[in-house]
Amino acid sequence: MNTEKITAQVYGDATPDQIAAIAHYGSHARLLAGPGTGKTKTITRRVLALVLLHGVEPESILLLTFTRLAAAQLREEIRKALEPHGKGLPCVSTLHSFALKQILTNGSRVDTLPRPVRIADDWEERNIIQEDLKLILGLEKIDDVQKLIQQLATDWETLRADETGWEKQFPDAHFLGAWRKHREIYGETLRAELVYQLKKQLEANRDFKLDRGYRHVLIDEFQDLNSCDLAIVRHLSEREAEIFAVGDDDQSIYGFRFADPYGIRNFPEQYPDCKRLALEICFRCDQDILKHAEFIADLDVKRLPKGTRARDGAGQGEVVLMNFRDQAQEASTLATEVKGIIDSGAAPEKIVLLLRSDKNGAMSKPIIAAFEAAGVQVSKATEDSLDEDKDYRTVLSALRLVAEPTDCLAWRSLFQLAHNRVGTTAIKAVWDYAAANGKNFCQAIETIVSDTTAIESRYGDPIRAYYSSTKEKLDTLGKESPVSEVVEVVMTQFVDDEDKRAFLQSHFDALIQSLGAEKIADLLSGLNVVGEGIEQETENGKVNILTMHQAKGLTFDYCYIIAVEDEMIPGRNEGAKEDDERRLLYVSMTRARNRLVMTYCSKRTGEQAYYGRTSGASRSLTRFLRDAPLTPKRM
Numbered sequence: 001m002n003t004e005k006i007t008a009q010v011y012g013d014a015t016p017d018q019i020a021a022i023a024h025y026g027s028h029a030r031l032l033a034g035p036g037t038g039k040t041k042t043i044t045r046r047v048l049a050l051v052l053l054h055g056v057e058p059e060s061i062l063l064l065t066f067t068r069l070a071a072a073q074l075r076e077e078i079r080k081a082l083e084p085h086g087k088g089l090p091c092v093s094t095l096h097s098f099a100l101k102q103i104l105t106n107g108s109r110v111d112t113l114p115r116p117v118r119i120a121d122d123w124e125e126r127n128i129i130q131e132d133l134k135l136i137l138g139l140e141k142i143d144d145v146q147k148l149i150q151q152l153a154t155d156w157e158t159l160r161a162d163e164t165g166w167e168k169q170f171p172d173a174h175f176l177g178a179w180r181k182h183r184e185i186y187g188e189t190l191r192a193e194l195v196y197q198l199k200k201q202l203e204a205n206r207d208f209k210l211d212r213g214y215r216h217v218l219i220d221e222f223q224d225l226n227s228c229d230l231a232i233v234r235h236l237s238e239r240e241a242e243i244f245a246v247g248d249d250d251q252s253i254y255g256f257r258f259a260d261p262y263g264i265r266n267f268p269e270q271y272p273d274c275k276r277l278a279l280e281i282c283f284r285c286d287q288d289i290l291k292h293a294e295f296i297a298d299l300d301v302k303r304l305p306k307g308t309r310a311r312d313g314a315g316q317g318e319v320v321l322m323n324f325r326d327q328a329q330e331a332s333t334l335a336t337e338v339k340g341i342i343d344s345g346a347a348p349e350k351i352v353l354l355l356r357s358d359k360n361g362a363m364s365k366p367i368i369a370a371f372e373a374a375g376v377q378v379s380k381a382t383e384d385s386l387d388e389d390k391d392y393r394t395v396l397s398a399l400r401l402v403a404e405p406t407d408c409l410a411w412r413s414l415f416q417l418a419h420n421r422v423g424t425t426a427i428k429a430v431w432d433y434a435a436a437n438g439k440n441f442c443q444a445i446e447t448i449v450s451d452t453t454a455i456e457s458r459y460g461d462p463i464r465a466y467y468s469s470t471k472e473k474l475d476t477l478g479k480e481s482p483v484s485e486v487v488e489v490v491m492t493q494f495v496d497d498e499d500k501r502a503f504l505q506s507h508f509d510a511l512i513q514s515l516g517a518e519k520i521a522d523l524l525s526g527l528n529v530v531g532e533g534i535e536q537e538t539e540n541g542k543v544n545i546l547t548m549h550q551a552k553g554l555t556f557d558y559c560y561i562i563a564v565e566d567e568m569i570p571g572r573n574e575g576a577k578e579d580d581e582r583r584l585l586y587v588s589m590t591r592a593r594n595r596l597v598m599t600y601c602s603k604r605t606g607e608q609a610y611y612g613r614t615s616g617a618s619r620s621l622t623r624f625l626r627d628a629p630l631t632p633k634r635m
Contacts, residue, residue, distance in 0.1 A: 009081075010048045014041070021277045022046045024244075025054055028237065028274040030222075030267040031246045034308040035293075035590035036284025036555070039246060043218060044077045046244070050216055051087055058082065061090030062214040062241070066221040068094055068526070070553065072514045074220070091212065095229055096191065099198040100525065105211040110201060114187040116404060121527070123387050124409050125149075125190065128416070129182060132431075136178045148175045153192035157226045157258045161196065185434050185441055186408045196228050202235040214241050222247035222267070226258040234270075243271060249304050250297045251587050253549065255580035265304055280307040282590075284555055286317025289596050293589040295628055299582060315594065321564075321625065322599045323632040327608055330599055331370035333635055334560060337597075338543060339374045341558060348377060350557040351543045354588050356568045362607040363563065364545055371543065379539035390417055391495045392504060396527070398470075398490045402477045403520045408441035414470060421462035429459040483512055483520050548588045559592035561585075565600045565619045567612030582624050598625070600632075 011019055018038055021031050022045045033039040047063065050056040063078075065071045075092040082089065093101070103110055103117055110117070120129055130145045139145060151171060155161040163169075170176055183189070189197075201208045217236050219225070222245040225233070237243050249261035268274050282290055287310045297303055324330040334353070342348055355363050364380055371378045386392040394417050400410035415422045433455055434444035448454045449464050473493045477486055487508045495501045511517070515526035538544045538554065546554075548561070563569075570581035589596055603609075603617040612619075621632070 006052050010045055010053060012045070014038075014045060015279075015281055017277070017279050017281070018042045018045070021279065022049050024275055024277065025050075026242075028243045028267075028271040029245070029277055030264065030271075030274055031244065032248060032264075032276075032278040032304060032306060033246055034248050034250065034279065034282060034306060035587070036282040037279035037308070038281075038283060039220070039279065040074065040077065042279065043074065043220060043246060044081060046218065047078050047090060048081050051082060051090075052085060056216060058088045058090045059212050060215040062098070062212075062217045062236075063090055063092045064095050064098060064217065064219045065092070066094065066224045067553075068097070068514075070220065071097070075516070091214075095225075095232065096194050097526070099194040099232070102198055102208075102210055103194070103201070104525075106201065106205075106208050109205060109207045109209075110197075112200065113189050113197060114183055116187075117189055118187050118404070118407060118409060119191050119194070120188040120409060121191075121387075123393060124188070124413065128186070128409065128412055129188065129190075132182055133175070133178050135428075136182070137172075137174060145175075148172055149179075149190070149192075152179075152190070154258065156193050156196035157228050159196075159227045159231065181435070185431065185439075186412065187440055188409055195232060199228055199231045199235070202232070210239070214239070216244065217241045218244040218246065220246050221251075223249050223252035223261050223264045224254050224259045225263050226260065230263050237271070243274075250300075250306075250583055251552070253552065253580055253584045253587055255577055260576075261302075261583075265302070278306065280309060281311050282308055282314075283311045284593055285310060285590055286315040286594055288317040288319050289589065289592050289594075290317075292319045292596070292628060292630065293586055296582060296586045296589065296624055299624065300579060317592075318595045319630065320595075320597045321621075321628075321630045321632045322597060323621075323634050324599060324601045325603070325635070326601050327366050327604050327606075329635060330562070330601055331366040334367065334597075334599070335370035335374040335376060338371065338558075338560075339376050342376065342543075346557065347541075348543045349538055349540045351560075352538070352551060352554070352556040352558070352591065353543065353545045353560045353562055354548050354551050354591070355545065355562050356548055356571070356584075358545075358547060359611075360607075362611050365607075367545070367562070377542040378545060379542040380545040386504075386507065391497075391500055392507075393417055394494050395487075395490055395504060395508075398474065398494050399487065399520060400524060401474050402486055402490065403479050403524055405471075405474065406442040411445060411467075412441055415463070415466065418466060420466040422459075422466060426459040426463060429455045430463070479520050481520075483517050483523050484509065486520050487512070487523075548584050551591050552587055554591055555593055556591055557593045558595045559588070559597070561588050561596070561598045563600060563604075563619075564598045564622045564625060565612065566622045567614055567619055569622050569624070571613045585622070585624055 011022060014022060021042050047061060050061060051058055063074060065074060071092050071094050075089065078092065079089055100119065107115060107117065130142055134142055134145045148171065155166065160166060167176060214236060219233065233243060245264060245267050247264045249264050252259055252261040268276060290310050294308065338351055341351065353367060358364050368378050368380065393413060397410040397413040400407045415427065430441065430444050430448065434441055445463065445467055448460050449467055452460060454460065477489055488505065491501045491505055495504060512523055515522060517523040517526060569585060570578040573581050600621050601619050604619055605617055609615065609617050
């Protein structure tokens with residue numbers, strides 16, 4: 001293919017501002033990309049330009065995204081573009097996955113984590129680590145343990161853990177001791193510390209080597225990085241990488257993990273030689289929707305100035321603010337309207353209902369009931385899905401043991417999940433034996449199996465029986481076999497119900513495909529950093545109900561934002577957290593293409609009366625919309 005054709009393929013139908021971003025080369029750059037401005041297309045084409053026009057080796061390009069789903073989508077887009085040219089793929093990864101990969105690459109050089117590095121997933125953290133620490137520390141409520149673990153994560157994300165005397169300032173020194181003892185016996189690493197550990201290694205370990213020599217680092221959703229994440233970016237730039245930061249300070253909504261729009265706002269000050277770029281044409285939102293969303297964004301006096309405008313030929317669009325008597329009227333009215341939209345020919349999956357939050361289904365229950373009564377199918381996103389399913393946990397733990405036969409957390413999970421007469425007292429006996437003899441959990445189990453006097457027989461006998469029968473099953477599998485074959489055999493050995501096996505097989509097949517996994521290690525590596533609870537794929541053929549955070553990055557023709565009430569948004573949040581809430585409303589409004597409806601009630605009763613900032617029926621319009629050029633429509 002000649003140069004002219006390659007150039008045409010790279011730039012294609014890109015707009016002038018997109019072309020400027022695609023073509024930039026030779027210095028750091030910040031690309032401000034508002035909602036619907038073609039960010040993904042621009043990033044993909046920029047990778048093409050680097051490889052096909054500038055001769056950059058794909059192996060020297062790193063593309064970091066915020067979620068696994070976004071990484072998978074970008075990887076596929078880039079693969080389709082580069083494959084016809086016989087070019088390999090750059091590294092496309094979440095920051096957590098990248099951190100894990102670098103730590104694993106330097107396994108022999110990292111002495112601050114248990115070896116081999118094993119990331120505890122959400123279920124293991126909640127049902128093993130937290131429960132054990134609660135017992136060890138003699139705490140009454142699991143909430144007490146969770147607050148201390150959250151404090152640890154906060155200190156890593158904000159780099160407070162780097163401060164002199166940090167351990168003395170930590171709220172509970174006994175907790176730190178118990179946590180370290182637990183990781184010694186079970187060998188776990190918390191997901192929350194991955195990026196911090198990478199930062200520490202890059203700073204302090206001269207022998208620490210990245211898996212590749214990255215010369216071009218493209219970072220999507222730059223506004224979602226916290227202080228620890230930003231420190232990683234700085235280290236990459238100091239290793240001669242050219243940073244291309246893409247994002248939008250108006251869409252910084254992850255304050256709960258200490259993401260701060262400061263990073264993207266101050267990028268030119270941090271990288272003085274950077275090129276300032278911007279995408280200004282919104283291809284998603286019709287005119288009125290963008291206008292009202294921009295009003296919300298402009299409430300922030302620190303907002304970076306932007307020239308965001310609707311595309312040429314954009315429709316007028318429609319923005320409606322509905323005021324209801326209560327949630328019953330709200331639900332029935334919305335059900336009738338949505339039914340009419342679908343009956344007129346709209347696809348259900350083009351319609352979304354967004355909730356600020358939905359603990360115990362309090363906000364969604366009346367809506368789902370009204371929609372189902374109207375004959376409208378609804379899909380409500382959940383954040384736990386299979387995580388608590390016993391068969392899924394069993395299969396996952398068995399797969400971990402195929403990859404690493406001495407995985408202490410995986411063995412502990414199997415003992416805890418199976419009907420094997422091994423209860424909490426027996427597990428405690430193994431812990432006591434391990435702690436007293438300087439062994440980890442697996443070493444203690446192996447000793448107990450070979451030495452019948454190690455612990456009391458009433459505990460040891462069922463442990464020996466279950467361990468031996470399970471190990472016999474696992475020993476027939478090879479970790480180098482194709483991952484789909486390993487999953488199928490494990491499913492047959494550990495799941496009795498045929499329908500459940502088929503369901504789980506389908507789930508794992510989808511994961512294998514999205515991760516591009518070939519071996520069992522590839523699958524487990526991808527799963528190690530899943531669990532943020534913020535990414536969600538929608539379901540075709542149904543109206544989708546999502547939280548406002550889950551909807552980020554998605555587009556719908558019809559968008560309904562439920563309960564835009566001061567008690568809900570900003571709720572109890574103040575200061576910087578209130579700013580997060582305002583940006584969350586902006587992000588939610590810009591999910592809409594043609595019609596945006598926002599609702600609020602004058603009162604909420606029943607469960608909903610206790611939902612939000614204050615307990616009580618009375619509700620009021622959110623402060624963010626009180627001065628908006630919108631007249632509430634009383635229903």
